[in-house]
Amino acid sequence: MNRFKFLFLLRTIALLLVFFSCSKTKTTDDELLVNVPQSALYVRVRGNPEKPLLVNLHGGPGGYSGIDIKLMGPGLEDKFLVAYLDQRGCGKSWNCSDTSLLTVEQYLEDLDVVIDTLRSRYRKDKVNLMGTSWGGMYGFLYLLNQQDKVQAYACIDGKVNSRYQNHSLINFELKRAKELLLSSNSEEQKPELKLIMAELERIKNSNFSRFHTDVNWMKHEVPPKLGFNAYFADTSRIISYQDVVEDTALMRLMNYSEEEYARLAEKAEIVNAAFRNTPSYNTMNIEPELKQIKTPTIVVQGEFDYVVGTGHAALIYNALTGLPNNKKELHIIPGVGHCPAIESPQKLTGILAVFFEKHNL
Numbered sequence: 001m002n003r004f005k006f007l008f009l010l011r012t013i014a015l016l017l018v019f020f021s022c023s024k025t026k027t028t029d030d031e032l033l034v035n036v037p038q039s040a041l042y043v044r045v046r047g048n049p050e051k052p053l054l055v056n057l058h059g060g061p062g063g064y065s066g067i068d069i070k071l072m073g074p075g076l077e078d079k080f081l082v083a084y085l086d087q088r089g090c091g092k093s094w095n096c097s098d099t100s101l102l103t104v105e106q107y108l109e110d111l112d113v114v115i116d117t118l119r120s121r122y123r124k125d126k127v128n129l130m131g132t133s134w135g136g137m138y139g140f141l142y143l144l145n146q147q148d149k150v151q152a153y154a155c156i157d158g159k160v161n162s163r164y165q166n167h168s169l170i171n172f173e174l175k176r177a178k179e180l181l182l183s184s185n186s187e188e189q190k191p192e193l194k195l196i197m198a199e200l201e202r203i204k205n206s207n208f209s210r211f212h213t214d215v216n217w218m219k220h221e222v223p224p225k226l227g228f229n230a231y232f233a234d235t236s237r238i239i240s241y242q243d244v245v246e247d248t249a250l251m252r253l254m255n256y257s258e259e260e261y262a263r264l265a266e267k268a269e270i271v272n273a274a275f276r277n278t279p280s281y282n283t284m285n286i287e288p289e290l291k292q293i294k295t296p297t298i299v300v301q302g303e304f305d306y307v308v309g310t311g312h313a314a315l316i317y318n319a320l321t322g323l324p325n326n327k328k329e330l331h332i333i334p335g336v337g338h339c340p341a342i343e344s345p346q347k348l349t350g351i352l353a354v355f356f357e358k359h360n361l
Helices: 003-022 066-071 104-121 133-150 162-185 190-203 212-225 241-246 248-254 258-262 262-278 288-294 312-319 345-358
Strands: 028-036 039-047 054-056 083-084 127-132 150-156 295-301 328-333
Touching: 028 104, 039 066, 039 104, 054 104, 054 133, 066 083, 066 248, 083 104, 083 127, 104 127, 127 133, 133 150, 133 288, 150 345, 162 190, 162 212, 162 312, 190 212, 212 262, 241 248, 241 258, 248 258, 258 262, 288 312, 295 312, 295 345, 312 328, 328 345
Parallel strands: 054 083, 054 127, 127 150, 150 295, 295 328
Antiparallel strands: 028 039, 039 083
């Protein structure tokens, strides 16, 4: 082989090596414990470390992030580096029995520590945020304090006006109960419907100071009696506790033992009760402050989301008056309820991927 052919062959091999190394997608799967005041928060970081960082804020208060890896990971982790955060007292984060630390203010401090830690560790100037349900309000609250650290934000079936949320569900249930009362031929059903209506009126006229028991009754006990589900349009999509623990692949993906997973409900109850029995949380309204938001924002909601009220997404979108139309989006996903990540994960992640890629060029 002469010198020219030898050099040509070396160059060809080098180019092929570069091609294959570039075409192979880099992935990471890290488990972190981030130290925050008097606690440590669990963060699972998965996806492409060379892509924009996307921090996931689960719902609740009291939810957990593990199942989001299955629901939203397939549509996002190849395009982004996704950080799944378990909030204080939730999921794989440390237990928190001290309810004085279960406050919005402490959660905002926690999130800032987590975001700074992730930015430093993965060498990112900014992060992207997506928040679901309570996580939607959590994300907006963070934006109002730290917009300079966030590239773009997605609010998924979130809320910003708690009174609007509470009254939307109460009024919807009062309307359905009245309709059933007028059309019912069952003398046994009528007293129960009247009792439901009386309780709903009592709650409606309360100050929502200790709301944990009432809101659970409204969301979980009343809807089946009125012929609907507050969370799901398609109830066959509900994922039960037993569904999860019997899915060994899912348990491995989330990295939970059955014993560890069984403790989540108790942890969730502590966190949820602490927030729901705090009047300031139950009446929180940041709708007027949304005009301060300059960060590109997408608002997504299921068509039949009775948990926050079917008009909540439009309310949020219209309150973002500081954003031009090319920096804000509103998407109503048809045929789903409060949980589009469960009922329509491909549709949801498709919308989110396009939005975040657009604002991370």
